[in-house]
Amino acid sequence: MSNLSTKVCFFILGMSVVICVTMSTIYLKSSTSEAPVTMATMQNTTKCRAFPDYCTPFLPPATEGKQWHQRDCLSEDYIAEGVLNCSLITKDFHFITEPLSQEEREFPLAFIMTIHKELETFMRLLRAIYAPQNIYCIHVDAKSQESYKASVRHLVSCFPNVFLSSVSEVVTYGGFSRLKADINCMKDLVSLRVPWRRVINLCGQDFPVKSNLELVRQLRSKAWRATNMTPGVRQPNYMRYRTEKQYQEVMGGHTVPKGEGFIKAPPPHDLNIYFGTAYYALTPAFVRFVLENSVAKDLLEWSRDTYSPDEHYWVTLNHLVGVPGSNLQGKWEGEIRAIKWIDQQGSVHDGCKGQYIRGICVYGLGDLQWIIDRNHMFANKFDSHLFPEAINCMELWHRHKVLQQAQVPVRPEWRIATEKHTISARR
Known part of the structure; x- marks a missing residue:
């Protein structure tokens, strides 16, 4: 844990978190001869995305005489090839660098992000959920390519409140390793002693629907202020x-x-097993229970050779009497993920406009209105290679909403899309 204590520099005074920012330079591709790249030079490259006209329906109409404009240079090619200066990366890539409300400042969130591929998608997810008062544990699959792991490591080093999990698992679909990855990050989050109020887990193909302010308000609401969401x-x-x-x-x-013949013994402590999603929003007290209580430890060990244990572990513990924040009568409440399952086509949704993979819709552009109307906390799944237009528009829509809700002056560099005069209007 020594690497974490030197990486994260938090000074807590009352309810505020003061972040000591490390102004160091990182290199995603080793080079000592190139000068640092700024937004001005990036905008002269083909790696910067212009505003996609197909996203216009997801933004309010532009002011008369103006049109939406975008010069976003965050791309996988650029990250892999460019030279990034830590002191410029937050501005150049449009990261929000101060709490947007007092409510958010007083209710810092922790995020566990489990990733293994698609560097650009990870960066776009990170900047969508990033806030300086929050904290982020990134678990990179141990079997990921070395170049990918190096790029993530360098990028993470630019943010004092973002760090890599101290233990990395080889994650297997449906296996215990996926559950263990979350446990590893929880141990790191608890050891840092940062006063986060809830921990939320994400995978690399998630994207937020609600703003950070909306998440805070939901988790502080009467229904959830003292209750885990599982x-x-x-x-x-x-x-x-x-x-x-x-x-x-x-x-x-x-x-x-x-x-x-390989049959499981009954669950320990005569527990009733529940089934649910692998996603959650948990209180710090519940996390400490998971890490320290003998019942939780015994269930974890028993779950080692079960199938997809992350879909029974959290929800089972959350239905136990006396567990911090337990929800004994809880069912599917929480609206934590918007997912189009193939077997729910025709009942919950009208079909996938992208492509089903393992029974889950990878969203296309035609799925976005359904996601927006559902207004869950997050949506899953997006793939920037299969359907880049879906995540493009989702990001523009989400950032516009976030800044509309801001209770502090909005800095120009926080905007991914801006209004500019048309050529005819300038004439």
């Missing part, structure tokens, strides 16, 4: 195969049954 129900019969048989991870690939 959507789920008592384990249905058709899901019991996940915890009645023993499974093993094919390292870095997938999770499979061990075979006939």
